[in-house]
Amino acid sequence: MTITNVEDRRMLDFARMWAPYGGPQPDEILVHFGMPPTRFYQNITRILRTAAPGQIPVAERQLLYTVSARYCAADGSSRRRRRVEPVPGGRTR
Template sequence: MPRQTEDQNVLEFARKWEPYGGADASEILLCFGLDVDSFKARLHRTLTRQTVPDLDPDLRWRLLRYAATR
């Protein structure tokens, strides 16, 4: 089974937490060792530098909007 990249992990985490308005700071720190702003910056880079073929366009837009709120 192929190992997920860190970008894929960030995206999957954001997908999971999107319906709840995003994860809280402690969950992000525990999973990624990042503060919220750093996580959002990483998510934004992931969404803008590569295409994610199985990502619904509406979900992509919501995640980009979430990532922009710092």
């Protein structure tokens, strides 16, 4: 499916521009799109899932999914998640 919705195109272009830098700051998303980062990245994920595979290069698509995953936590938090690293003994810190 080709991206024809103007707002979807704007969001995707914005996300693509900032993805190499870890994504835009939350306040930039709010200023440009009037929504919190969680909703913005839920929209990006939806767009990526519905866009034709050839429309976005695989490496760039994966980068966008990675950046989106930082915000799309199950609890709906809009803050960036810190990475949880395993420690010896099977516990996490």
